[in-house]
């Protein structure tokens with residue numbers, strides 16, 4: 673399995689690529705608007721983008737997901753709870769995306785947006801324990817997701833603290849976390 677991060681310096685937004693060495697497929701999580709660097713990494717890895725996943729639908733991300741899915745002839749996947757008017761496969765909590773040795777489990781993390789999902793990533797060639805969590809906007813460097821953008825702030829906070837934070841803290845200590853925003857985020 674291979675794993676790459678792309679940062680857009682102006683906004684601190686992060687895109688992640690997770691690929692299988694066994695099948696030559698890769699998945700892209702929260703693709704930035706500029707899809708050229710994503711396609712370049714996939715090509716450098718000798719991989720083809722087969723799955724494109726958006727963690728949530730929100731104006732703080734200008735997503736390149738639909739253009740990337742079209743350009744790569746990949747499947748577009750969104751949280752099933754997302755209300756969109758374009759075609760995409762809906763992901764339910766507990767669903768798995770499998771690419772050879774790569775196994776990604778869909779974990780619901782509401783609070784920033786009600787439909788937000790994270791991906792818990794396993795490399796089955798290494799073992800049965802998860803390796804890392806792609807947190808999207810649920811977690812930032814040194815901070816938590818803003819709960820006041822997708823809904824009323826107090827309601828979002830309640831959901832964050834009741835549902836999502838315990839879900840994060842219950843993961844084994846060795847699980848790495850990779851946020852959707854790094855330094856530079858507005």
Ligand SMILES: [Fe+2]
Nearest residue numbers: 730732733809
């Ligand atoms: Fe967001």
